Amino acid sequence: MAKQALFFLSLLLVFLFHCTTTLGQPAQAPTLPAVASPANAPAPPGPPDVIKILQKVGGFTILIRLLKSTGVADQLKGQLNDSSIRFTLFAPNDNAFSNLKAGTLNSLSNEEKVRLIQFHILPTYYTLENFQTVSNPVRTQAGDNKPGDYPLNVTSVGSQVNISSGLVNASVSGTLYSNFQLAIYQVDKVLLPLDLFVPKPPSPAPAPAPTKPKAKKTPAAASPKTSTSSIVVDSGAASLAKHGILVSIGVAIFIPFSL
Ligand SMILES: *[C@@H]1O[C@H](CO)[C@@H](O)[C@H](O)[C@H]1NC(C)=O
Ligand SMILES: *[C@@H]1O[C@H](CO)[C@@H](O)[C@H](O)[C@H]1NC(C)=O
Ligand SMILES: *[C@@H]1O[C@H](CO)[C@@H](O)[C@H](O)[C@H]1NC(C)=O
Ligand SMILES: *[C@@H]1O[C@H](CO)[C@@H](O)[C@H](O)[C@H]1NC(C)=O
Secondary structure (H helix, E strand, C coil), X not given: CHHHHHHHHHHHHHHHHHHHHXXXXXXXXXXXXXXXXXXXXXXXXXXXXXXXXXXXXXXXXXXXXXXXXXXXXXXXXXXHCCCCCCEEEEEECHHHHHCCCCCCCCCCCHHHHHHHHHCCEECCCCCCHHHHHCCCCECCHHHCCCCCCCCEEEEEECXXXXXXXXXXXXXXXXXXXXXXXXXXXXXXXXXXXXXHHCCCCCCCCCCCXXXXXXXXXXXXXXXXXXXXXXXXXXXXXXXXXXXXXXXXXXXXXXHHHHC
């Protein structure tokens, strides 16, 4: 009787051992590809790289081009190097850009393109839940130098997040990236700031005009064309000034003659 029981027990043990070894091998294999999926991949060393993240997701070629050409990508990269600095980026995909009215981007100066891109960046890390308690208007990178400039309103109920620039109503259509420092949300429209696309009647010049040349431009002073050209003169003079006083004097002499 005891012998029989012992025999049965050993038979059972052999059977169980066989089961666990054969089942053990295939059970491990499928877990590997799951870990390798982009969302779960271990974070690469160093700060998050916005361009690499967008390239990996795909479909953001226009945003990537603008981030690079405006220098905002490099700026973010440098700032994210400091782990106490946090951002939220609203990322319109190529489809969103192609839905813009023809010529919208081309109508902008380089400086305005910088503002447009900065308008999509909030100087805070927001989870989707954070948006439910945000107080409007939220600050954007574009409005950094004057509070109240370039505001965005964000309204959220449940997992739905809507964004309004006053010109455009957009929605968050997905989370592309989120860690403690950086969140990137896909949005279905390019966020056009009122500050860029609706001309302000009273005082359009943010920077003080150069010396005297404005006096000569009498009739068309309020038109948007003169304000953009004055910006070009400003930035040219500013960057030239870095090269020395002699150059600035040269520019000061040159400007009145050229007008
Ligand atoms: C990031 O910080 C490290 C040291 O903390 C420095 O060596 C590196 O140059 C910085 N990179 C950028 C892009 O600022
Ligand atoms: C977001 O906008 C959609 C229309 O685009 C609207 O149906 C929805 O109620 C809005 N949700 C919130 C939270 O504002
Ligand atoms: C944004 O929200 C503020 C405060 O609620 C409101 O005064 C303003 O009109 C809103 N702007 C837009 C464009 O929705
Ligand atoms: C955006 O939404 C608000 C309220 O939901 C509406 O009053 C406004 O007309 C919308 N603007 C555009 C450009 O669709």
